[in-house]
Amino acid sequence: MHTLTETDSITSSDQIIEAAGALAEKKGRKIVAVAAAGDPDVLGAMASAKADGILDAVLFGDRDRISKAADTAGVDISGFTVEYESDINRAAYGAVRLAAEGKADVVMKGFISTSALLKTVLHRDFDLRTKNTLSHTAVLDIPGYHKLIQMTDGGMVVRPNLEQKLQIMENAILVARALRINPVKVAVSGAVDRVYDNIPETMSCRALLSLVSTLGLENVIVRGPLTFDAATSKDIAAVKGLNGPVVGDADIYLVDSIEECNIVSKALINFADAVFAGVIVGARVPVSLVSRTDTIKNKKASVALACLVSEYYKKTGIAGGAR
């Protein structure tokens, strides 16, 4: 079997997990601070990633809740450092503080609402904000597509304006860099493949592209509007008379709305066996979250992805925005 080298692009969910494992072996395990850790799914994911040598975790949360959740998940948590804190928000505060102090690399969402956790991440007590908005990106491994593709944003920004879309794109580009993708090819979503003056979404796509062109982003190629089929299939693109480096080879599909991202991703996950790894980017530490309906594999891929993103931030000193 071909072993992934440190410079190879990461092209599958298995490789995300493999690369995070190799990173831990070489440079030491990333530390994940779990906010309100009394959640069986999260504890299950932490225990299995720890057993695989990917990470170590510090659990913040209520003693009873954590031990019950560990029982439910059937995992042994005696190897983890635990900071008992019965109040959910104070548990989150503790986890985020650990990351802000540089003693943890990733913040993980436990038994707490996403919005409460992110409010803590952005708290003025910590210097974790960047100039960019927080956004969620789902790295999808779709059987039949030759590489990973990020769908963003399906979880955070409801109806992004032009500036927010640009920031969401920048956030995703950092994740692509963490996956060692170069150049990064961004397809801006559309229901059609060119600008029509009677389709407002295509007009805002044009505005976005012209804004992007003023930024001089290096090794980033952006094109849009592109339909999902044109963005991911060279054959279909050819039938439509489209060519260029992005068509059929997109690394990032920058969608138009939270609904589009969420629904198209779920169609691929449920009916096309896509495995996804998700992470929230735009703060100085990546925020990881897993949900009850995730499979064991995509939970593992999600935390592994967060570890890779954290390493990229550390190595480059960049977080949340390349500008």
Place this chain on the structure above:
Amino acid sequence: MITSFAELAEQAKTKIAEKGVPVMGIVFPRGGKCLEAALQAAADGYIKPVVFGPKIELEKAAALKNINISGLEIIDSTTMSGAIVKAVEAVKKGKLQFLLKGSVGARDFIDNLLLPETGFVKKGHVIAHVGVIKTPRYHKLMFVTDASVNIASDADIKIAITRHASTLAKKLGVETPKAALLAAVEAIYPSMPVTMEEAAIAKMSDRGQIKDVIIDGPLSFDVAIDAEVAKSKGITNSRVAGDTDIFVGPSIETANGMYKAMVLYADVEAAGVIMGGPVPIASGFSVDPMKNIVNSIILCAYIF
């Protein structure tokens, strides 16, 4: 209730045996897979084709591909808009039972079709694309709408789209179709306008203001398809969740992406039809393999 394309083909044959072979107008084919699909459907006895398109170009393209079109009736039209006008005239005269969109871009086709001079529908009348998808992962046919016609749909248009999908589902034997208005979440948040609009439409449905179709929303995709997930997310009193027939995208981009993602990457068979006009229009995308175009034709041959 028809649950597969094999069943649909069988039922279409029976219907044609009773009612006769329908005449299908092919609007502006250019020698691509649409023409081949039409010829195959004709050879299989589903339709009699009439072409509205560029005669010389077609003959050349057919010769190149070694396709015999000598027996094909061609009403020569060198432009797409000309072909549409002539085809709609034939529809109005009762000469065609339905149409097939040729190998032309969906957007350009729709924009031309809806020009007032074609007379296809009156200004303001909503037509909608409905994709029909069969995946072994779901217990019934999925009706996905609207991937191609309506750009910025307000609540009225969304209701009209849902009704068109419902009409199609009923023709395929779904007694009272269940429609999910899809969103990223299943809770209703004033800060998410899509969820507010969908909830309002669902309320209209609950009160019986919208007949013949049960509508619920907002529902996320996994809640729409999976009763277990619905339950785990606390959606226990939905009449639609877990058993959805009609998947209404909150935007054209969503429905388009959903349809194409499934056709490209999931193990599916599909068909597409534009509903709401005087006759249905079988309508595939570039992403659809020829089989899906044939399915679309058979679908129209069944429902005309």
